[in-house]
Amino acid sequence: MSVATEREYGLFIGGELVEPASGEMRALTEPATGAPLARTAMAGKEDIDRAVTAAADALAGPWGKTPATERSRLLHALADAIHANRKELSELETRNVGKAISHAKGEVATAVENFRFFASTVATIAGRSHPVGGSLLFYSLKEPVGVCAQIVPWNYPIMMAAWKLSPALAAGCTVVLKPDPATPLTALRLGELATEVGIPPGVVNIVPGDGPTTGAYLVSHPGVDKVSFTGSTKSGSEVMKLASEPVKRISLELGGKSPSIVFADANLDDAVPSSVYAIYYSAGQSCDARSRVLVDESVYDDFVSRFAETAGRLTVGDPLAPETQMGSLISQAHREKVHGFVEQGREEGAEVVVGGEPAGGDGAFYPPTVLAKVENRMVVAQEEIFGPVVTVIPFADEKEAIRIANDSKYGLVATVWTRDPARGHRLARAIKSGTVGINTPYTAFPGIPFGGYKQSGFGRETALETLDMYLEPKGVLVHTGAKPVNPLGL
Numbered sequence: 001m002s003v004a005t006e007r008e009y010g011l012f013i014g015g016e017l018v019e020p021a022s023g024e025m026r027a028l029t030e031p032a033t034g035a036p037l038a039r040t041a042m043a044g045k046e047d048i049d050r051a052v053t054a055a056a057d058a059l060a061g062p063w064g065k066t067p068a069t070e071r072s073r074l075l076h077a078l079a080d081a082i083h084a085n086r087k088e089l090s091e092l093e094t095r096n097v098g099k100a101i102s103h104a105k106g107e108v109a110t111a112v113e114n115f116r117f118f119a120s121t122v123a124t125i126a127g128r129s130h131p132v133g134g135s136l137l138f139y140s141l142k143e144p145v146g147v148c149a150q151i152v153p154w155n156y157p158i159m160m161a162a163w164k165l166s167p168a169l170a171a172g173c174t175v176v177l178k179p180d181p182a183t184p185l186t187a188l189r190l191g192e193l194a195t196e197v198g199i200p201p202g203v204v205n206i207v208p209g210d211g212p213t214t215g216a217y218l219v220s221h222p223g224v225d226k227v228s229f230t231g232s233t234k235s236g237s238e239v240m241k242l243a244s245e246p247v248k249r250i251s252l253e254l255g256g257k258s259p260s261i262v263f264a265d266a267n268l269d270d271a272v273p274s275s276v277y278a279i280y281y282s283a284g285q286s287c288d289a290r291s292r293v294l295v296d297e298s299v300y301d302d303f304v305s306r307f308a309e310t311a312g313r314l315t316v317g318d319p320l321a322p323e324t325q326m327g328s329l330i331s332q333a334h335r336e337k338v339h340g341f342v343e344q345g346r347e348e349g350a351e352v353v354v355g356g357e358p359a360g361g362d363g364a365f366y367p368p369t370v371l372a373k374v375e376n377r378m379v380v381a382q383e384e385i386f387g388p389v390v391t392v393i394p395f396a397d398e399k400e401a402i403r404i405a406n407d408s409k410y411g412l413v414a415t416v417w418t419r420d421p422a423r424g425h426r427l428a429r430a431i432k433s434g435t436v437g438i439n440t441p442y443t444a445f446p447g448i449p450f451g452g453y454k455q456s457g458f459g460r461e462t463a464l465e466t467l468d469m470y471l472e473p474k475g476v477l478v479h480t481g482a483k484p485v486n487p488l489g490l
């Protein structure tokens, strides 16, 4: 494991790292080792005021007049800069979050692709005309919504920042992005890279800070026009309340308790390792973790033993080692929470087939854990554990599989494993979730809409639909007749 470098980071406001008016600096440690990592400034109210003013000034200034093609060029330039700095960014991400370096590399590459995708979408920003008749000419404009507050969680810091920033900048908005206070480092570097490639000062501002104080203040700020939030359903609901009174535009990407559904006719050689991947990627700290595996009862025992054997073989350890498949959790406190769920599962009658005990040592490690004999009503099957814990639930037939899959307050993604194509498509229509995969564990790519049904939120990320959330359509009506309009006939 590399030696930690304790760099100090300010807040990124107006195109540069600045001292916080709050005066607050926080020490960050590596979750996998407990070693010191960095000291970062935490934004207070005055800092948020400063960042919102910088964003508003940038919108009123040159950025507001920047042609779409130039915005596209700048987004490509930022994608190039992230790619050029991918080694530094992925190592920083790994050390800050504890995630496996192979995953961090993939997420940095995804950040690059998101900037490239949204660079291409500027070509679609266009108004239209409609023949309203008579002497009237109608046309529409699509204007940037304005200053956007974007709030992201700790599980995919650079990828989430890229998901948020890329459509906002493509649309011509300016941004105040609040990373989670525990994982701000790659987002701050992204801010620096934005300046280096020529994105004007104030267009991108990065202000780490606590959620219920700094985050809530940002969401409520009168200078903010739109709020885009990714995080837990509980916090999302708070954010929605704060944004509702001033009627701010809002989109929410929230939690999940997503199912993998394995039918008896599935190719288990594929379904088993893919379902293992779908829960233990990022140590289960993924909104789209398939944390409920629903299995046809006729293959249940075979599936559970193959799944547990595969999960038990995952390489867990030093996140910077290239062969590592699962790193640490985000913190010791989170590990306690995850273990609390496992204990609750035991009390509810679930059987721990593999894992289930926290590893010792300074790192926040928790082993891949399989809970079998789970019923969908149990807390472990209903609540988002957000750790490497899977619940395996039997079903009798297709109807019951659909019922169990939909028996959740969440509806983010689902995966169906079957050799019957008609059944795959039937399930895709019957399941209430934003994405359904058929015989593939993957859920998100630049260009396809990602987001939730039910309490998994509303709005979509990473797609053309996202761009619309950052654009305000304006209708323009023009009188083109030779005589003046005289509707009252006076």
Ligand code: NAD
Residues within 6 Å of the ligand: 151, 152, 153, 154, 155, 156, 178, 179, 180, 181, 209, 210, 211, 212, 213, 214, 215, 216, 219, 230, 231, 232, 233, 234, 235, 236, 238, 239, 253, 254, 255, 256, 286, 287, 288, 384, 386, 412, 451, 452, 456, 457
């Ligand atoms: P969290 O809600 O505690 O925090 C997320 C972010 O919101 C952080 O930046 C936090 O500081 C901020 N925040 C918290 N309370 C706030 C408030 N009252 N006002 C403003 N900001 C506030 O979530 P977390 O535990 O850090 O992240 C994990 C959650 O995020 C999981 O539920 C996961 O499913 C969800 N998530 C969803 C997606 C998605 O695309 N649907 C993606 C990643 C994570």
